[in-house]
Amino acid sequence: MASEGAPTGFRTGLRGLTTRGRSFLAAGITAVLCSYLLGQGALLQVGVLLAALPLLAAALVLRTRYQVAGGRRLAPHRAPAGQEARVHLRVDNISRVPTGLLMLEDKVPYVLGPRPRFVLDRVEPRGYREVSYRVRSDLRGRYPLGPLQLRLTDPFGMCELTRSFSAADTLTVVPLVQPLPPVKLAGAWAGYGDSHSRAVALAGDDDAVPREYRHGDDLRRVHWKSTAKYGELMVRREEQPLKSRATVLLDTREIGHRGAGPASSFEWAVGCAASVGHHLLERGYQTRLLTDNGTQVPPVVTGANSSVSESIGLLLDELAVVQHSSGGGLNRAEEVLRHGGEGLLVAVVGTLDDEQVAGLGRLRRSAGAAVAFVLDTASWSSLRQPAPAGPDEGLQRQLRLLREAGWTVLAARAGDSVPDLWRMADVHAQAAATAPDSKGTAGR
Structure with a gap:
């Protein structure tokens, strides 16, 4: 909850006159001057009354604005690209007098939609009003929301002031x-620890490994x-369970991708x-994100001070702002x-040259399992030109080299589904894909 700032003087109220x-102030001053020139005492009273009304209204609005507070709540704070999020606004009148007509306007980036505007009726003393609006973006990123602007008016509509609250929020649009x-990946279990928890936990003191x-x-x-028994000093193994580790390598090179938006x-x-990354974290992997320039988001160890949801949030927050x-x-x-x-190593790469393919082949030796999403970026080249019927010979050769190095290779084209490709990484699917055909040659 944020309240408005300190006053800036009565001049602010005069500048806010509608x-x-x-018109009332000008009529009052004119009536006072005419009463002085014509010597009419009754006209002087009318002029004073006309001039005093807008001045009193300005004073009322100036006093009221210190007692108005506003807050904002996002549901959710992280919104997937293309899906809506709802922003809830609340305005509290914490003064002892009613506010009159209020007009709210929240500042939002143009990619989230038009600026929302609301007109609130008279808010009673110690009362509040709540409104909400929806935002949506097809582009991931972090977008500031606010500050909230509030127009305060008096009951007669003679003075109107626009003020901004200091509080602002950030909406994160994630992929x-x-x-x-x-799926079952060949060699996917790899980690650390002296023993598997299930083997040690079932062993008693006499049966300790x-x-x-x-x-x-x-x-x-x-x-x-x-x-x-063995004639040398032996110790009990630590009952430390094996923990699966995974690295998701994302190729962000601008020269390695095609298309826009x-x-x-x-x-x-x-x-x-x-x-x-989301899938691996949910399945218990300590997953880190690594980009081609060496930037990495280390895994968050699930424990008393963290959770899988926090690890997923950290990963998605980084992917929300990653750029070329x-x-x-x-x-x-x-x-x-x-x-x-x-x-486990999962690489998502764009266009590669022979040197980079050789480098990925060498990295396969230290990984328990390796899956590569290799993008056929030519299929994303341009919507105006028809995409090639299939990968070119150079790309086919690179895919073959990666498979020979031990990678599970998934060739991706524009419009392909990630779940369908991931299903093909299963060891049974790979065995079926590489089984000899009727002519005795291995299928690709």
Whole structure:
């Protein structure tokens, strides 16, 4: 809840006089001058009354504006692109006098729609009014809402002041997330920990799974029975469950994408990364987002101070504002992955050259599983020109090289569905796709 600022003087009230108020003031001053020239005492009283009304109205409005407070609430704060969000406004009259007619106007960016305007009837003392409006954007990003502007008028319509509240909010338009089917990826389980939680949790003290002593181990973990059996110092394994890790690599290079606006290959790639990241986080993966320039959003560990929803929100907030990069390669991302690329690697890439394909092939060695969405950006090139019937020979060769390096390759074209492509990453679907045909050749 935000209230309006300090007064700026009675001149502000005079500048806020409406046409009616100025007319009354001019008529009053004229009547006073005429009474002085003509010597009419009754005309003087009329003139004083006419001039006093707009001045009293201005004083009333100036006093009322200190006692008006406003607030804004967004539902939700994160809205998927193309879907609506509702903005709720509340105006409280915390004074002891009614406000008269109020006119509200909230400031919103043009991409969210026209500026909403509302006319509120007289608000009783200690009362409030609530209104709401809807916003929608097909373009992801962060959009400021506010400040809220309020026009205060007196009951006679002689004075009108426009003031802005200080509070503002931000609506985050995130990429549209598509639910993905659960699939089984070859080698997808990779993480850390001494043992699998299910194996250790079922073992008692006598059945504890031991390992050899390492420098720095707590001596209280020494398992004396196993030490006597093996003839060397043994300790109990930490009951630390394996945790799946995943990295979503997003290619943001401007030269690697085609098209413009929501129908571009870049926006398709951002939406794909959002859907995959959301899916992996929900399935328990500690997921980080990595871009071609080396920028990464580290995973948020689920625990007492965080949750899966917070991790998803962090990922979507980053994807809401990601923009094209001016880089020409994936070298920085490759360097990050070489120093910590274990686990599942999902890459969403645009147009690649042979050197970049070779680099992705090398990264496959350190990943538990690797899935690549390779965009055929020629199909996004232009809506005026018909798209090619299929990937060109160069792209086909690159896809073959990635498959030979161990990647699960999913070729994406304009209009393709992310859930349908993700379903093809299943090990059973891959086995069926690569099974020998009737002629004995492997299918592609």
